[in-house]
Amino acid sequence: MTIFWRVVGVALFLWAAWDIYFGYTLLYDVVYREQEPMLYWVAVSGWIILGVSCFFSSE
Numbered sequence: 001m002t003i004f005w006r007v008v009g010v011a012l013f014l015w016a017a018w019d020i021y022f023g024y025t026l027l028y029d030v031v032y033r034e035q036e037p038m039l040y041w042v043a044v045s046g047w048i049i050l051g052v053s054c055f056f057s058s059e
Contacts, residue, residue: 002057005054005057006055009050009052009054010051011051012050012051013047013051015047016048016051019040019044019047025043027039027043031043
């Protein structure tokens with residue numbers, strides 16, 4: 001099961017990289033970096049933190 005969480009972590013990192021490159025992220029709605037920078041960076045930071053946490057699972 002550990003490999004599963006590592007794959008999920010890599011997917012979350014890729015998602016965050018995609019968001020940073022293109023300047024928008026998906027939450028309950030599309031959030032653009034230019035229009036709502038605080039919400040955008042909170043969301044991208046959330047994806048990165050979740051990605052990191054997948055590598056420290058206890059299994």
